[in-house]
Amino acid sequence: MIRFDNVSKSYPKQNRAALREVSLEVERGEFVFLVGSSGSGKSTFLRLVLREERTNHGRVHVLGKDLARLSNWKVPQLRRQLGTVFQDFRLLPNKTVGENVAFALEVIGKPRGQIRKTVPEVLDLVGLGGKDDRMPSELSGGEQQRVAIARAFVNRPMLLLADEPTGNLDPQTSVGIMKLLDRINRTGTTVLMATHDQQIVDQMRKRVIELEAGRLVRDQSRGVYGYQH
């Protein structure tokens, strides 16, 4: 699903590499937490998977494709198979909840009839059944994140990337969001989530990959946020 072979990434005018010689593989269907302190390279890792950035050294394969050899015009096709969720939700403020989710299907040219059927189904799945006509501003943070997850998932992506999805939410709301991501994972979607949320990582006991100053320093199945001795 994702393979990094000896990947290094430096940004222009930065002395320190954002990622150094990272090698790892994420298999289909896994749920993986990416942890590490601020600046350790988590977002850079996700940006490489999305081909928003390119490596300086090493290879990144996503869904079987070598991203260095993927032509620019094929990048949108790759991204359509990836769902993304962010800390700040990134909903379209002038569109209703239903329209926000529908938009993800419109841009890939899905027929209207299918969109009309699919949107309420996915809103039901995320626990927002009947809220199609609300505006994002009328929802709580947790509900807005559910809309963002519905939008990311409506296309049934092979891989869901989440960058601090619980970063703006209180602990109880975060637990609800994690249950939802877990359910999505159980449908077969691989989930890769960058997070600082120790409580969540410790509760879920999934695979944990830790970065420190751009290096992979830990890769543990059923891991916790910090080292356990």
Ligand SMILES: Nc1ncnc2c1ncn2[C@@H]1O[C@H](COP(=O)(O)OP(=O)(O)OP(=O)(O)O)[C@@H](O)[C@H]1O
């Ligand atoms: N667009 C950029 N231009 C230059 N340097 C960058 C850029 N993005 C990130 N960096 C640098 O790369 C390093 C890794 O940053 P990155 O954002 O990947 O870390 P992170 O683990 O996601 O941090 P956080 O938890 O704060 O989001 C940092 O030193 C950062 O300053």
